[in-house]
Amino acid sequence: MLEKKYIKLKLTGETKDEILQELVDVLDNGGALENKDEFLKVVKAREATSSTGLEEGIAIPHGKTKAVRKPAVAFGRSNGVDFNSLDGEPSKLFFMIAAPEDATDSHIETLSKLTNKLLDDEVREKLENAKTEDEILNILNEEKKEIINSSEKREGYVVAVTACPVGIAHTYMAADSLVNKGKELGVEIKVETNGSVGVKNELTAEDIKRATGVIVAADKTIDMDRFAGKKVIQVPVKQAIRAPKELIEKTLNGEGEIYKSSSNGKKEIQKNEKTGIYKHLMNGVSHMLPLVVCGGVLIALSIALSGIKAGSGADVTNPFFKSMLDLGVAAFGLMIPILSGYIAMSIADRPGLAPGLVGGALANTVGAGFLGGMVAGFAAGYIAKWVKSWNVPEGLKPIMPIFVIPLVSTSLVGVIMYFIGAPISGFMNMLTDVLKGMEAGSVFLALILGCMISFDMGGPINKVAFLFGSAMITQGVPTVMGPIAVAICIPPIGMGIATMMAPKNYEVGEREAGKAAFAMGLIGITEGAIPFAAADPFRVIPSIMVGSGVGAVIAAIGKVADHAPHGGPIVLPVVDNKLMFIIAIVVGSLISAIMVNILKKFKKQ
Template sequence: MSNELKNLRTYLMTGVSYMIPIVVIGGVLIALSIALSGVEAGTGANVTNPILSKMLNIGVKAFGLMVPVLAGFIAFGIAERPGLAPGLVGGALANEIGAGFLGGIIAGFVAGYTAKWIKTWKVPTQLRAIMPIFVIPLLGSLVVGTVMYIIGAPISSLMESMTNGLKSMGTSNAVILAIIMGAMIAFDMGGPVNKVAFMFGAAMIGEGVYTVMGPVAVAICIPPLAMGVATLLSPKKYSEAEKEAGKGAIAMGLIGITEGAIPFAAADPIRVIPSIVTGSAIGAAIAAMGKVGDHAPHGGPIVLPVVDNKVMFMVAVIVGVAVAAFMVNALKKEVQEEIIENDDPGEIDIEF
């Protein structure tokens, strides 16, 4: 059972890893085009410049590929090349029926396991050559398409109910939601938990609710900025490689790329992950209390021109970064203190 759960996570992360560049392309281009065009009260973004309009369109098209790419490469991870086409088809259907991110995950697993099962069929020698390029993609697409049309309505209804529930929330509930979403954003820094929170915030923009993406936009940039700042505040607690990574993390944080904190979390998850989760949750809560809104499906200071209540946005980011940076440095020891010599001079032990 544990091996199977590990495999499921591996397949999911395969899809997420291929989706990340699409998220970056779409998010940054949309944010830049809107930021350079401005936002009008009551109407939101107003991109009229022809060049910026084309930039926005590129970003929107990239965002439209997120769910198909996610589903396609989940299926690819399970069944290799024969699973890719059914996964892409299932992801496109998830977009069409409004099932969104969760629907794409389901489509990827259905397509992948269907293709993997069909690969085990005993077929005549004459059919073997066309199985991976015709039979498996065709049958896999029919199966995943049928499943998506069956489950599409319930998933779409659930998302609609969540939207309506969010619109009716009071201030206190909005803060609690922001804390949860801020923690999710930081927990796996671009992984599936992060993407659920991000996609929910982005979906709310389409519903005219900008005060969900606002806290998410704050939480997105806190992990990389905090780890970069932490290396500057306590350089003795980080290796040379980590200090170099810290510079890159600050740059990534400024344009809303949470993955900039991954090298630090991979090296020291016990101290880093709780710190950035705490910082992002607090930053998101402050943003919710300040009614910060974000009109672009992206995060970090790059979206500041399209943010409602810019002062509170920056206050939330600064407080969140400070909390995470001071917390992780309080938990960490100096690098020299963590290296303990053992009986063999050719080896060292690292104390965690």
């Protein structure tokens, strides 16, 4: 990445901006950039967050953007320019790193190895005295000397996290600085990096549990709740580069403040980190929530402002409201792929995203619903993680993250979803036959239909129940659709009420989603409860099934009939026995809300 054409032994700039422009021109003249003005803007934006001027006369300005054609490093020397360095001294050795938006793991590793050599005093001295471009290349291509532990092993275990906004230089230099100093001091240390290729060398719950203390050298937000109850020293990332010994010694001496978790307790956090499942699941749910809310509200508004028509359901004919409905449906269509994609990304970092998104789309196609999307996400993530672990020739490493991993992972996920799709189709046909054999209008049939509607909310079981009720309307038996119309709205209304009754049981995002879910329930959009079911399926799904089942039974006993293939209070104008319809919804929703909050209370205890 550092070639002869990217080296300028005598920089003429006298100010920081002039040096940046000069190095950008070197990269551009060497063919590394697509748009030099855009790249310069990104580099300056990075400098605005904190100067990349280190100590000992070194500065490492850098940027990661689509304006870069290929990864490259420009090197330049000057007599000294004020670069707002840590030690206040002028910078003389400049390394400008240009990374493309899709920089691979191997690119970043190569860049980090190059910049980490600058921690060596001998290397810096040689660079200052080199006479030719070839000498510069030879110095930087020399193998770095292995640091030998010359100290007796000391008691204590230090864990650390390093992270900078761009994640292609300081993150890895800080990690190397801490690890090298730990070896010199005879201290056992593990450092997690949060770089542009994701989290590497991730700290486990066991690492954190046995750590004497934690060093967090970061200039961006990282997951801090996992350190609840531990003594933590928080510093800018450059502090770990310039003073690793001081940080390690302070940690071993018990300095630092005990970190207090912003969530509901250290015990649960450690459990979640240990299993990993909850963390991955919540990553998918948190990214899915905005789609559920915006899509649900758009659909709800379009239907509410248009109305329901007997025999056909939602009657959206106005062009504007139809466009609003289509926009909401499009957002809902992305819901499962996003859930699946970000579950996979949490497991395998960026290489997991593509197979996860495709797996979620296939879950939509085969009608597997959000449960199928969760299966696809975990399958894609662990497959991608497995492929990432392959030992491949050096020549293949650059294309692993952008070609091999996505292609192999997506193909295998496709095979899995294909084998899931066929059984789902047969299962739906079997369920339909079973329902046809039951007595229309019976309490038992209503109970079964109510539980089916709320089990997977838009998935195959839900669809069988809904289509069965819709078919019965055309046969002149609307009393089957009545209990279904009640069951349709209870999951979102129930979860909306639950978040209002016990807000401490839910995260801020979930409380906001609860308000949207309540509104969606009024319009008969069962999917409003999906984020809650995906985040906590073993408590939410049983609760909404019980509530929907009871509501459907009350509707059946009250001879409630619905003449439109839709549900929720919005169908009230085409419902027979309106009072029992409302009572069934209220009772079922309250049962769901109370039950889920009781179960969540037990979970806390």
